[in-house]
Amino acid sequence: MQDAGPESPVSVLEARISLKYDYSAGQSASRFLRAIERGKLLGQRCPVDGRVYFPSRGSCPQHAVTFGDEVVELSDKGTIVTYSIVRVPSANIPLALPYIAANVLLDGADTILMHVLDAKPDQVHMGMRVQAVWKPRAEWTTSTANIMFFRAIDEPDADYESYKEHI
Amino acid sequence: MRPANETNDPALTALKALTASHTLEYTYKRSLGPVLSRFFTGLRARKFLGLRRPDGSVIVPPKEYDPDSGQSLDEWVEVSDQGVVRSWSWVSQPRPQQPFDHPFAYALIQLDGADTPFIHVVDVPGEANMKSGMRVKARWAEETTGVITDFVFVPA
Numbered sequence: 001m002q003d004a005g006p007e008s009p010v011s012v013l014e015a016r017i018s019l020k021y022d023y024s025a026g027q028s029a030s031r032f033l034r035a036i037e038r039g040k041l042l043g044q045r046c047p048v049d050g051r052v053y054f055p056s057r058g059s060c061p062q063h064a065v066t067f068g069d070e071v072v073e074l075s076d077k078g079t080i081v082t083y084s085i086v087r088v089p090s091a092n093i094p095l096a097l098p099y100i101a102a103n104v105l106l107d108g109a110d111t112i113l114m115h116v117l118d119a120k121p122d123q124v125h126m127g128m129r130v131q132a133v134w135k136p137r138a139e140w141t142t143s144t145a146n147i148m149f150f151r152a153i154d155e156p157d158a159d160y161e162s163y164k165e166h167i
Numbered sequence: 168m169r170p171a172n173e174t175n176d177p178a179l180t181a182l183k184a185l186t187a188s189h190t191l192e193y194t195y196k197r198s199l200g201p202v203l204s205r206f207f208t209g210l211r212a213r214k215f216l217g218l219r220r221p222d223g224s225v226i227v228p229p230k231e232y233d234p235d236s237g238q239s240l241d242e243w244v245e246v247s248d249q250g251v252v253r254s255w256s257w258v259s260q261p262r263p264q265q266p267f268d269h270p271f272a273y274a275l276i277q278l279d280g281a282d283t284p285f286i287h288v289v290d291v292p293g294e295a296n297m298k299s300g301m302r303v304k305a306r307w308a309e310e311t312t313g314v315i316t317d318f319v320f321v322p323a
Contacts, residue, residue, distance in 0.1 A: 010199065010207040010313030017193040018264070022186055030185040142185055 028058030031071070033142035039134065041074040043109050051110035055144075075107040076132035078150070079158040081166045085121045094148055100124050104150055105163050112166050116149045126167075127157035202231045205243070211313035215246045215305075217281055224282035246280030248305040249323050253277055253284045257294045266316055272297045276320055289320045296322065 025033060028044070032055045035042045043054035044067035052072050059066050083102040086093075093099065093116060100117035102124070117124060118133065130150040140146045199207060202218070206228050209216035217227035219242040220235075227246055232239055255274035261267055266288050274297070277284035289303055302323035311317040 009204050010211055011204045013197045013199055013203075013207070013314070015195040015197050017195065019191040021189040021191065023189040025185045025187070027184055030183065033185055 026058065028056050028067070030142075032056045033144075035071075035073075036144060036146055037140050037142045039137070039140060039146070041076060041106065043072045043074050043106075043111075045070065045072050052108060053111050054106055054109040054113060072108065074109050076134075076147070077153065077155075078104040078106040078109075078113070078130055079163050080117065080124065080126060080128040080130055081105050081112055081163045082126065083117065083124050085124075086116075092145075099149075102130075102150065103166065104130060105166055115147065118149045118151045123152065125157070127160060127163065129153050129155035129158060200231065202229050202240075205229070207313040207315075209245075210315070210317045211311045213248070213305075213307050213311060213317075215248055215278055215281075217244050217246055218242060219244050225280060226283045227278055227281035228285055244280065246278045248278065248318075250276050250278035250281070250284075250303060250320075252289065252297070252299055252301045252303055252320075254299055255289065255297050257297065259294075266319065270294070274303075274320065276303060287315075287318075287320055289322075291322060 032042050041054065042056045043052045044056035044058070045052050046060040046063060046065070046067065048060065048063040048065055052074070053060070053067070054074055056067065056071055081103040083100050085098050086101050087098045089097060095116055095118055098121055100119050100121065102115060102117040103112040104115055104117075105112050117130060119128075129152065131153045132147045133149055133151050134140070135146050135148055206216050215227055216229065217225045218229040218240040219225050220233050220240060221238070225244050225246060226234075229240070229243075253275040255272045257270065257272050258265065259270050261270065265271075267290065270293070272289040272291060272294075273286060274289045275284040276287050276289075289297065290306070291297055303320040304323040305318040306321045307318045308316070
């Protein structure tokens with residue numbers, strides 16, 4: 001379809017592909033989402049090597065064993081492992097440009113969480129201690145969007161040894 | 168951190184899966200290029216345009232290059248808006264993005280003056296109205312904009 005007038009040639013074809021899904025989160029992610037609705041962050045511990053995966057995911061991707069029903073509740077504080085400075089806008093991101101996309105290692109977790117950080121580009125650094133900033137409690141749903149972004153907290157930087165394997 | 172079996176929160180042990188509707192969309196706009204641009208511009212003017220190949224045959228819709236030799240084609244031909252159903256398939260339960268909300272036929276239709284058929288739709292009351300070899304004609308939309316849905320076929 002063309003916006004141009006009737007004399008100009010038709011030069012563009014709109015080829016919209018629209019795929020409608022009924023998405024099932026599955027049992028493990030559903031438990032994670034129900035917990036985050038209550039402001040809790042759930043991980044699961046691999047019974048083979050003891051590493052804590054976040055979000056909880058039902059089975060270990062490395063050892064292919066079930067995690068069962070045991071869950072680990074994690075802190076909403078963590079450490080910036082790596083980050084990028086984002087200068088192009090994106091839907092669903094509530095922060096003004098430029099903002100920081102960061103890999104956050106939550107305290108108690110052995111996997112990183114990709115999220116956004118409300119910080120000036122000249123302030124962010126590896127090892128920086130951060131905490132989740134949540135939406136008002138009345139707005140919490142079964143969604144990871146309950147956490148709006150992370151923000152720096154007044155704690156000494158984490159020791160490099162504590163996060164180096166996640167870089 | 169503590170394991171869940173130390174919590175009394177029933178929400179953490181409920182295991183019914185959550186579901187959500189999710190629409191994944193790719194809002195592509197494709198550049199038609201000079202040949203298909205001319206074809207679709209023809210549709211807007213309610214004309215079917217094809218290209219003549221070196222052997223004299225006419226392909227509708229047109230292609231940029233001769234399918235056998237690869238040489239570019241530039242002899243444009245207007246063909247009829249009537250033609251013949253070469254084969255067809257009945258759609259008894261149309262899906263939301265198909266062109267009708269009632270049963271219809273997908274058909275290979277060869278327009279008079281063309282040597283190639285193309286796939287389009289035929290609007291007939293029922294499967295019994297469809298037959299390979301039947302004559303059809305284009306029924307144009309009230310407003311044509313240069314898209315493949317500017318027309319459907321009906322029995323001629």
